[in-house]
Amino acid sequence: MQEVQYKRIQCTINGKPVQKMVDVRASLTDLLRNDFNLHSVKKGCEVGECGACNVLIDGECFNSCIYLAIWADGKEIRTLESLLGPNGELSDIQQAFIDEAAVQCGFCTPGFIMTAVEILESGQEYSRDALRKLLSGHLCRCTGYENILNAVEKTMLRRLGKRVD
Amino acid sequence: MSGTVGKSEKRVDAFDKVTGRARYTDDLCGSGALVAKVLHSTIANGVVKRIDTRAAEQIEGVVKIVTCFDVPQYKFPTAGHPWSTDPHHQDVADRLLLTSRVRFYGDDVAAVVAEDEIAAAAALRAIEVEYEEYPFVLDAQKAMEPGAPQLHAEYPNNILAHTSIYKGDYASAIQEPGLIKVEGWYDTPTVQHCHIENHICFAEMEGGRIVVTSSTQIPHIVRRIVGQALGIPWGNVRILKPYIGGGFGNKQDALYEPLCAYLCTQVGGRRVKIDVSREETFVCNRVRHAIRTHIISYVRPDGTFAARKMECFSDQGAYASHGHGIAAKGMGAFPQLYPCENLECDAYTVFTNKPVSGAMRGYGIPQAMFAGESHIDDVARALHMDPLAFRRKNMMPVGYVDDFSKNENYSDSLNQCIEKGMEYLDYARKKEAYAKESGPVRHGVGMAIFWYNTAVWPISLESSSCRMVLNQDGSIQLQMGETEIGQGADTAFAQMAAEALGIPFASVHVISTQDTDVTPFGLGAYASRQTYIGGFSIKQTALLMRERILKYAYELTRMPPFEMDIVDGRILRKSDGRVLMTLGELATEALYSLSHSEHITAESTYQVKSNAYSFGCSFAEVEVDIPLCKVKLLNIVNVHDCGRLINPALAEAQVHGGMSMAIGYGLSEQLLFDEKTGKPLNNNLLDYKLSTMMDHPDIAARFVENYEPTSAFGTKALGEPPACPGAPAIRNAILAATGVAFDSIPITPHRLFARFKEEGLI
Numbered sequence: 043m044q045e046v047q048y049k050r051i052q053c054t055i056n057g058k059p060v061q062k063m064v065d066v067r068a069s070l071t072d073l074l075r076n077d078f079n080l081h082s083v084k085k086g087c088e089v090g091e092c093g094a095c096n097v098l099i100d101g102e103c104f105n106s107c108i109y110l111a112i113w114a115d116g117k118e119i120r121t122l123e124s125l126l127g128p129n130g131e132l133s134d135i136q137q138a139f140i141d142e143a144a145v146q147c148g149f150c151t152p153g154f155i156m157t158a159v160e161i162l163e164s165g166q167e168y169s170r171d172a173l174r175k176l177l178s179g180h181l182c183r184c185t186g187y188e189n190i191l192n193a194v195e196k197t198m199l200r201r202l203g204k205r206v207d
Numbered sequence: 208m209s210g211t212v213g214k215s216e217k218r219v220d221a222f223d224k225v226t227g228r229a230r231y232t233d234d235l236c237g238s239g240a241l242v243a244k245v246l247h248s249t250i251a252n253g254v255v256k257r258i259d260t261r262a263a264e265q266i267e268g269v270v271k272i273v274t275c276f277d278v279p280q281y282k283f284p285t286a287g288h289p290w291s292t293d294p295h296h297q298d299v300a301d302r303l304l305l306t307s308r309v310r311f312y313g314d315d316v317a318a319v320v321a322e323d324e325i326a327a328a329a330a331l332r333a334i335e336v337e338y339e340e341y342p343f344v345l346d347a348q349k350a351m352e353p354g355a356p357q358l359h360a361e362y363p364n365n366i367l368a369h370t371s372i373y374k375g376d377y378a379s380a381i382q383e384p385g386l387i388k389v390e391g392w393y394d395t396p397t398v399q400h401c402h403i404e405n406h407i408c409f410a411e412m413e414g415g416r417i418v419v420t421s422s423t424q425i426p427h428i429v430r431r432i433v434g435q436a437l438g439i440p441w442g443n444v445r446i447l448k449p450y451i452g453g454g455f456g457n458k459q460d461a462l463y464e465p466l467c468a469y470l471c472t473q474v475g476g477r478r479v480k481i482d483v484s485r486e487e488t489f490v491c492n493r494v495r496h497a498i499r500t501h502i503i504s505y506v507r508p509d510g511t512f513a514a515r516k517m518e519c520f521s522d523q524g525a526y527a528s529h530g531h532g533i534a535a536k537g538m539g540a541f542p543q544l545y546p547c548e549n550l551e552c553d554a555y556t557v558f559t560n561k562p563v564s565g566a567m568r569g570y571g572i573p574q575a576m577f578a579g580e581s582h583i584d585d586v587a588r589a590l591h592m593d594p595l596a597f598r599r600k601n602m603m604p605v606g607y608v609d610d611f612s613k614n615e616n617y618s619d620s621l622n623q624c625i626e627k628g629m630e631y632l633d634y635a636r637k638k639e640a641y642a643k644e645s646g647p648v649r650h651g652v653g654m655a656i657f658w659y660n661t662a663v664w665p666i667s668l669e670s671s672s673c674r675m676v677l678n679q680d681g682s683i684q685l686q687m688g689e690t691e692i693g694q695g696a697d698t699a700f701a702q703m704a705a706e707a708l709g710i711p712f713a714s715v716h717v718i719s720t721q722d723t724d725v726t727p728f729g730l731g732a733y734a735s736r737q738t739y740i741g742g743f744s745i746k747q748t749a750l751l752m753r754e755r756i757l758k759y760a761y762e763l764t765r766m767p768p769f770e771m772d773i774v775d776g777r778i779l780r781k782s783d784g785r786v787l788m789t790l791g792e793l794a795t796e797a798l799y800s801l802s803h804s805e806h807i808t809a810e811s812t813y814q815v816k817s818n819a820y821s822f823g824c825s826f827a828e829v830e831v832d833i834p835l836c837k838v839k840l841l842n843i844v845n846v847h848d849c850g851r852l853i854n855p856a857l858a859e860a861q862v863h864g865g866m867s868m869a870i871g872y873g874l875s876e877q878l879l880f881d882e883k884t885g886k887p888l889n890n891n892l893l894d895y896k897l898s899t900m901m902d903h904p905d906i907a908a909r910f911v912e913n914y915e916p917t918s919a920f921g922t923k924a925l926g927e928p929p930a931c932p933g934a935p936a937i938r939n940a941i942l943a944a945t946g947v948a949f950d951s952i953p954i955t956p957h958r959l960f961a962r963f964k965e966e967g968l969i
Contacts, residue, residue, distance in 0.1 A: 067325065081234040082227025084452070086403040087485040091892035094403055122227040136225040140217050143860040147693025148224030149403040149452025155225065178899040181892060183401050183453050184693050186867030187900040189860055 051115035055080070056124035070106035070114055071095045074121060082122035082152035086181070093180035096153035097121050103160045105179075122152040125159070134200065135162060138193040146184030154180050158194045167202055170195060211702045211712040212920060215856030218698045219717055220450070220691065229450045232407045232422045233482065240409055240478040241270055243470050244327040245463070246317040246334055247491060248309040251560040251885025252343035252356055255307040255316050255336055263319065263333035268326025271474050272334070274317040275305040278469065283436040286529045287425040287459035287566065289668040289730050296667075299367070299527035301359060304436060304466045309338065310358050310525035311560050312885040313490040320470050320479055343560035343885050347522040348499065350559045358525060358558040365558040367523050368531035372542055375549035380514035386505040389586045393578035394951040395934075396877035397497040397522065400567055401897050402693075404452020405483045406492055410467045412476025413445075417468045420447040424454040424692050425731030426721040429461050436465035437472070444468065448721040454692040455868075456566035457493045459733045460528055489890035493565030494878060496533045496556075497522040500578035504586050510600050514549035517541050519578070521556045521564075521571075528565040531556040532666075537575030543609055544579065544658040545601045560885050562878070566733060568865065568930045572659060573872060577952060580655035580935035584942055594939065595625065595634075598656060612660060612818045618913035620822040620848035621656055627909045628654060628826040631844045637828065641944065650841075651944025652828045655935035659821040661924035662736035669736065669818075672727035673744035674810040675704065675752045679798055681776050681790030682714040683752075687744070688729015689737040691719050694926055695857040696737050702853055703742055703920055707749030709773035710790060727810060735821070735924035738853060742919035743813035752809035756790065759797050759805065763788065817917040821924035823847035825869070825932035829940040833968050836959035838941060840870060844907040845929055851914050851921035858925055862908035865929020870906075871898045873934030875953050896953075 047066045052059065055078060064073055071088070074080040074097065083106055086094035090108040097106045098120040125133040135158050138144070145151050154177065161168065161176055168176065173195055174187075182190065196206045223229040248255075260272045284298035291297050305315050317334055321327035344350040350358075350365040358365055381388075408421035417437075423429050426448040434441035451458065463481045471479045483492065500519040506512055521534035531554070538554040587594035599622065607616040629635060634652050641650040662669050674686040685704050691697040701715040708715075718726075730736075757768035760778050764771070764787045771787065772779050778787045797805045828842035845862050852858045875896035879888040889895045908929075914921040934952050942948050947966050949958060963969045 075233075076238045080227070081230065084231075084404070085233065085482075086405070086452075087892050089485070089891070089893075091485070092403055122225075126226060132222070132225065139225045140221040143215070143218070143856040145218060145221050145224045146695065146860060146864065147402065147404070147451065147453040148220065148229050149231065149693075151224050152227050174900045174903075178901045181401075181403060181897055181899065183403060183455065183868070183897070184864045185860060186863030186865075186906050187898075187903060188863045188906050191900060 049112050051112055053114045053116060054118040056120060064111040066112055068111040070097070070109040070111050073111035073114065074106060080121045080123055084149050084152060086149065093153045094150055096156050096180070098156055098160060101160065101163065103157050122155055135159060135193070135197045138197045142189045142193040142196065144185060144189040144193040150180055150182040154190055158197065161194065162198055162201055167198065212706045212853055213851065215854055216698060216702055216712050218695055218857065219701055220697060220719060231404060231450050231452055232409065232420055235420055235449055236409045236480050240480040241320050241322065241474060242324045242327045243318055243320045243467065243479050243481045244331050245315050246331050248312060248314040248316050250309060250338050250340050251312040252341040253309050253338045255309060256339050257337040258317055259335040263330040266326055266330045266333060268322035269319060269330045270322060271320040272317065272330065273305065273470065273473060275307040278304040279438055281436055281438045283432055283465065285432060285461045287428045287731060287733055289428070290431055299530055301527050304469050311562055312887065313562060314525065315491065318466060318470060320474050345559055345561055345880055345882065345885060347520040347557040347559055350557045351555065356560070358560065362558060367527055367556040367558055369553065369555045370531065370535055372538060372550060372552040374542065377514045377516060377549045377551040380549035381505045383513050386507060386513050387589055388503065388505055389589045390503045391582050391585050391950055393500045393502070393581055395498050395574040395577050396952060397561065398495045398872060398876045399489050399878055399895070400455035400457040402453025402455055402457065405485055405488045406458060406462045407482045408464050408467045409478055409480040410471035411478040412471060416443045416445055417471060418445045418447065419464050419468050420449065421464050422451040422458060423448050423464065424458040424690055424733060426690065426723055427688055427728055428731060429464050430723045432461035433465050433468045437469055446723045448690060450719065451692050454732060455568045456733065459566040459731070460493050462492055485892060486890045489878060489895065490562045490887045493528060494524065494562045495567035496564040496571070496574065498534060498537065498574040502578060502582045504582065506586055506590060508590065510590055510592050510597055512545065512547040512601060515547045516551045518553040519555070521554065522561060523556050523558050524561040524563040525558065526563045528563045533564070533571035537571035540572060540575050540658040541579060544603055546603060546607065561880060568868060569927045570734065572657065572931045573869065573934065576655060576657050576931045577935045577938070580932065581938050581950060584653070584939045585948060595654065602656060612665060614660065614818050614820045616820055617916060618848065620911060620913055623911040624823045624846040624848055625656070627846045627911060628824050628844055631907060631909060632826040632828060632842060634826060638943070647834050648830060648832050649944040650828065650830050651940045651942070652826065653936050653939025653943050654824055654826045655932040655939060656824040657822065657928060657931040659735065659924050659928045659931065661739045661819040661821055662815065663734045664816055664818045669740055669815040670812055671729050671740045671744040672810065672812040673748040674727050675748050675808065677794045677807040679791065679795045681710065681794050682716060683708065683710065685715050685717045686726050687741055688721065688727050689741045690721055690732045692732045694732070694861055695854065696732065698857060699738050699853045700741055700745060703745045704749060707746045708752055710776045714776055735926035735928065738922050739819065739918055739924065740815050742922065743815050744811060746919045747813050748809050748811045751811055755807050755809060756793065759807065760787065760793055762803060763793065763796060819915050819917050819923040821849050821928050823928060823932065825936035827933070827936040827940040829937060829944055831941055831944045833945065833963055836956040836963060838874060838954060838959065840874070840904055840937060842904055843870065843933065844909060845932065846909040846911060847925060847928060848911040848913050849925035849928065850918055850923040851912055852910060853920060853922055858910065859908045861925055862929040863906050865927070866906045866933050867898055867903060868930045869933025870903060870937070873937040873952050873954060875902065875955065877953050
């Protein structure tokens with residue numbers, strides 16, 4: 043019989059400190075979906091190719107499917123569920139995805155939005171081409187990426203107080 | 208009229224999708240389910256002699272192992288077509304839940320049910336299979352040759368079907384003096400749908416029946432197929448379809464629902480989940496048919512066709528699935544898009560030892576347009592004619608009526624779309640400017656038009672059912688058998704329902720989940736049918752609902768129903784426009800009335816016996832670096848006439864996605880197989896080159912809106928058409944830039960190198 047090893051981790055998930063015994067073989071995707079019901083973390087390939095499971099770890103984007111749950115010890119994890127305001131208000135980037143018709147089947151959407159959050163929180167202005175590169179870790183089959191790029195670019199410009207056409 | 212049709216309303220599911228609240232199959236399954244995994248064959252052709260599961264059974268957590276020798280022997284079809292009560296029109300029933308007669312590398316030979324994924328995976332590795340290997344064949348034309356390995360005894364020479372369209376007298380027509388003969392062979396690759404959510408389903412027993420929750424486009428059809436596969440009454444099966452992460456035709460087949468349902472019955476009805484991996488999705492679901500097309504055109508020097516011949520060979524893979532429908536649809540487009548008096552067309556669909564080909568966005572038309580539209584440019588080149596001028600001279604004229612579908616070309620859509628495309632790309636000026644280039648880096652513009660039909664009538668049944676239920680506040684629940692798979696169907700349905708009933712868009716609550724116990728019967732998402740076909744049942748049901756509402760209003764207002772109307776959720780007197788009451792007031796009174804209580808609902812089925820042409824074009828601009836063998840797509844636009852737009856913003860988004868697929872089809876995507884073993888080589892998203900955001904320029908969608916007279920809301924096909932013209936437009940742009948014709952896609956650097964070398968450019 044295979045011996046399963048567990049390890050206790052402490053981390054912050056969406057602003058809330060948590061402790062959990064985790065199977066050392068589990069991915070962060072497994073932990074977030076199965077133990078915390080954070081279903082925005084999607085599984086599209088489970089080998090780090092598609093970006094659907096992307097979350098922020100200490101402010102930086104990772105494919106949570108190839109990030110072991112035990113590595114989350116001491117880290118601050120943020121998923122899409124953290125973006126809503128206290129009264130259920132949408133964040134600007136979520137609203138932009140709606141307004142720009144950047145959502146279709148919606149399966150890649152949470153991952154894309156979390157990368158967008160990382161881009162937006164950098165406070166930097168990127169060219170459209172640079173944004174393409176920053177977002178290229180996510181695959182989408184529905185949208186042709188056009189409206190997703192528009193949503194991210196417009197939100198970036200708005201946050202920087204720039205004109206949006 | 209509430210005026211919502213034609214407005215870019217926000218998607219009804221957008222809030223839930225941007226907040227992570229939208230529930231997909233895996234989100235509904237929970238962590239208590241048993242996990243099933245499938246053991247796939249590691250040979251391309253042969254039989255399973257023996258399976259040893261003893262070691263696997265010893266692994267802790269393994270609950271049940273089922274092999275190909277254990278499963279019921281009910282052969283079933285998988286294609287997502289409406290059932291036909293005429294045996295001659297039924298889909299080919301050639302699948303078993305698991306098979307000992309293996310026909311491709313990846314065929315399903317055994318399944319493990321375990322407490323968790325790790326145990327299931329360990330058990331798969333511990334199962335020993337002994338095979339007797341047969342020779343295999345990976346190419347459709349080679350599979351037709353005498354002596355080729357035979358896949359199905361019922362289909363000699365591996366030919367699943369061969370159909371023809373003959374017209375006039377080809378043999379005599381080509382004798383006309385002065386004709387120019389142009390001939391080409393055009394090859395399209397095996398590609399996969401690559402929806403980001405893999406196929407997933409879970410099954411459990413409830414009240415003695417099997418309930419399957421599945422990521423499918425076709426819940427009512429899957430219900431029938433699960434019943435057929437298990438040999439149980441169809442009413443004993445219930446299918447639930449929640450939000451799904453894309454489908455594109457792959458989920459227009461019964462995939463692992465029958466096996467999952469069966470496995471559930473083998474573990475006492477406990478919940479069993481099959482969560483397909485990405486690697487399995489590429490190989491063990493469905494792929495798009497690779498089709499090789501041979502075209503010969505005899506043209507007069509004045510640029511008219513004297514005679515044309517076309518034959519195509521469609522690679523079906525190992526099982527029939529959607530079968531010949533794909534090649535037949537592609538062939539059907541040929542004589543219609545460029546009518547010609549003398550024609551010989553033959554389409555063959557041929558079994559090979561490859562993954563099963565099924566439906567994929569465009570259903571044979573992306574293949575047919577690559578061949579046909581590449582060939583048109585080749586003909587124009589042979590005649591030294593402008594390819595656009597040649598098309599305009601020969602393409603389907605206004606007033607054309609197809610004998611079979613009875614579709615009529617009502618409007619000058621093709622010319623109107625071409626005008627818009629030219630204008631967007633500044634085509635004429637660029638064409639002239641680029642013609643002068645001769646350096647190592649050259650530019651070119653190219654285009655292609657396309658033909659499409661809406662829905663499947665008269666080949667197959669077309670019907671849709673709709674239910675509307677009035678709430679106390681005057682809002683309604685809307686239920687359709689037609690499915691939301693990401694395209695925005697629910698939003699379009701809500702807009703059409705609001706308009707037809709006379710209530711605000713926000714007052715329509717679409718029940719997105721299909722539950723075959725509850726949802727009215729519908730066929731599902733395929734054939735770009737839902738807005739067109741669903742529109743009929745929505746309009747009819749809304750009319751029924753209005754009648755019932757106004758009849759009740761008569762009791763309350765004493766105004767004759769003919770003198771009243773429902774506008775923006777209020778009951779008006781037509782003669783003076785006076786608001787008599789709100790729909791909410793009426794509904795509340797109707798429900799709680801002590802004198803006449805009535806729950807006002809309406810439900811109806813509409814069988815549609817029409818179809819509609821959907822046309823458009825793609826214009827592309829490329830930069831070709833000849834020494835580097837690199838193509839950069841600089842610009843691309845699609846122009847569509849899909850009739851009246853129900854929701855312009857969503858229509859535009861839909862076109863973007865189809866164009867993206869076409870770009871991949873033209874330049875990067877292909878599923879490769881090892882010639883020595885038949886093993887798939889790149890069945891993952893790293894090695895299979897799906898476009899990323901960096902692989903696209905900005906992509907543009909434009910529309911021409913000619914109201915479609917056969918349609919309930921003036922609309923017609925848009926789901927699949929965007930994927931059809933892009934690849935040949937890119938190919939023709941590369942031809943214009945370099946003078947080199949590429950007759951195989953994807954046009955990768957490997958192919959660019961080989962052809963440029965052949966043509967002496969490098």
